[in-house]
Amino acid sequence: MNSADEWLSDVCAFGGDSEPPPTPTIPADYLQKPRRQPLPDAYIVSSPPPFKHEPLSPLKRRRAVLLDIDLPNQKRLRSFKAPARAMSQSSRSPTRSSRRPRTARKELVSMAEPLAVENMVAAAEHTLFPTQDLNATPRPTRSKRAAPPSLPALNLYTRPAPVLTSSVSDNHVNEDTCDIEPGSTYGSTTSKRSRSPTLRMVDLRIASKPVVSKSATSSVDIPQDVRKLYKAIQGLARRARGVIPLGIEAEVEKDTHGDLDDLDYYVYETPNGKTHEQMKDEFKAMRGIRNETLICKTKHLHEPSWNELVHSQMLKQAVLGRPSFSYHNITTARVIKGLVPGNEYSELLKGKMIDFAVTLGPPFVPTAYATNRLAASLPKLQRTISPSDYSPLCYEPVVLRIETKSPDVDSENGEVQLCLWAMANFNRLPQLIQDPVAMTMPLLLVTDARWKLYFARDLVNEIHLIDAVDIGTTADIIGCYTILEALNVIFNWVEETFAPWFLDGLKPE
Numbered sequence: 001m002n003s004a005d006e007w008l009s010d011v012c013a014f015g016g017d018s019e020p021p022p023t024p025t026i027p028a029d030y031l032q033k034p035r036r037q038p039l040p041d042a043y044i045v046s047s048p049p050p051f052k053h054e055p056l057s058p059l060k061r062r063r064a065v066l067l068d069i070d071l072p073n074q075k076r077l078r079s080f081k082a083p084a085r086a087m088s089q090s091s092r093s094p095t096r097s098s099r100r101p102r103t104a105r106k107e108l109v110s111m112a113e114p115l116a117v118e119n120m121v122a123a124a125e126h127t128l129f130p131t132q133d134l135n136a137t138p139r140p141t142r143s144k145r146a147a148p149p150s151l152p153a154l155n156l157y158t159r160p161a162p163v164l165t166s167s168v169s170d171n172h173v174n175e176d177t178c179d180i181e182p183g184s185t186y187g188s189t190t191s192k193r194s195r196s197p198t199l200r201m202v203d204l205r206i207a208s209k210p211v212v213s214k215s216a217t218s219s220v221d222i223p224q225d226v227r228k229l230y231k232a233i234q235g236l237a238r239r240a241r242g243v244i245p246l247g248i249e250a251e252v253e254k255d256t257h258g259d260l261d262d263l264d265y266y267v268y269e270t271p272n273g274k275t276h277e278q279m280k281d282e283f284k285a286m287r288g289i290r291n292e293t294l295i296c297k298t299k300h301l302h303e304p305s306w307n308e309l310v311h312s313q314m315l316k317q318a319v320l321g322r323p324s325f326s327y328h329n330i331t332t333a334r335v336i337k338g339l340v341p342g343n344e345y346s347e348l349l350k351g352k353m354i355d356f357a358v359t360l361g362p363p364f365v366p367t368a369y370a371t372n373r374l375a376a377s378l379p380k381l382q383r384t385i386s387p388s389d390y391s392p393l394c395y396e397p398v399v400l401r402i403e404t405k406s407p408d409v410d411s412e413n414g415e416v417q418l419c420l421w422a423m424a425n426f427n428r429l430p431q432l433i434q435d436p437v438a439m440t441m442p443l444l445l446v447t448d449a450r451w452k453l454y455f456a457r458d459l460v461n462e463i464h465l466i467d468a469v470d471i472g473t474t475a476d477i478i479g480c481y482t483i484l485e486a487l488n489v490i491f492n493w494v495e496e497t498f499a500p501w502f503l504d505g506l507k508p509e
Helices: 004-013 059-066 074-081 085-087 102-128 201-206 224-238 248-257 274-300 301-318 369-375 411-432 475-508
Strands: 211-215 323-330 355-358 398-405 442-445 452-460 463-473
Touching: 004 274, 074 411, 201 211, 201 411, 211 411, 224 452, 224 463, 248 274, 274 301, 301 323, 301 355, 301 398, 301 475, 369 475, 398 411, 398 475, 411 442, 411 452, 411 463, 442 475, 452 475, 463 475
Parallel strands: 211 463, 398 442
Antiparallel strands: 323 355, 355 398, 442 452, 452 463
């Protein structure tokens, strides 16, 4: 409800008439737009003159303007413009010289006014146009700290070429083997770390005791002390007759799916004294070695995998039931530095290690015999009877040395490592038994799945390495049994021939 309606309702309530109120009107002055009043003259500001850019005046005109500048500090000016002879005549400080009479000071100021103005102009020019100021006050120069030598920037886009090694045992070459003491037989006369890169058999021809490689075509080429051993293993490698124990032929036939028609030829005629459970466990081990061999071949595994899955499992079965024999992985064992072989130039050959060693312990070699004999040897070598001071080899002689290689590695490298270990062994045994060593040492080189027998013979002027027998392969079940039987033949020879000879030479004098 608006105000008019309220007014009508009030009028009706008091009995008034019903005339409408008069129409409200607005004065005309209020309906017009207000006009602006003129501003007083005091508030009116004249517009500034337009800016005009003028170039810098010439130097002469600028100098004329600078003449109106007040003169600089006369004390500082006198110190700059005083004659040189006045400074040299007296050693008084500038503060003492300023105590002269005022008349002389005024004359000096009047004479130096033109020069002061010119100096001020030159200072302004130097500020506006920076140049070398020859009249500037000399300041003591601060010696800059020498920057530290910068290191060569590392190029992230290049990398050193990797060093490729063919064997795990190559990576564990003992650095101490190259540091021969002055009293060593094979020490170098020029450097303690000199050594030749021995990678081939031909390099061993210039050793202090040359190594001659030979191949056996018959038993005539084999030394007498291992000739019987050679014939036995040669017969196994050619025929493999009787390598499977009697009583396990059913499991073998099932594993080969009946493909062996002449299975009876490989089965031994008489029992070997083992129970059926023992023979069954042995068969499972041989089958596992065969299967792991195929896996290593198809997957192209490296030497450490071969050693773990195949070769060590074969050695484990070979020493099973023989408490005097133990096998050890000696890829990280170190050759004693005094036993590392050298060449004719007094340079050390590489102290390469082999992969496995089979040792002979009590009762065939009593520990007391070994410790008593070591006590009577040279002080440098009184800790071990082997070429290494690795604890399992200290008091038990190494009777079988085994070097393994992967399929993609040349077998000659393995022969070199076997030779170097045999040379170190022949350097040690003369100090315990006799010189030269009369006993021939059997060696095994395993390349891929194939096992080969070598013999090392120590003579007066040279060492012979004889390639004797290719025993067989672990790629089939018959080959696994053949290698196992060959290891048993070698262990029998150790017990019958090597142990009595070594024990007799090891007795204290």
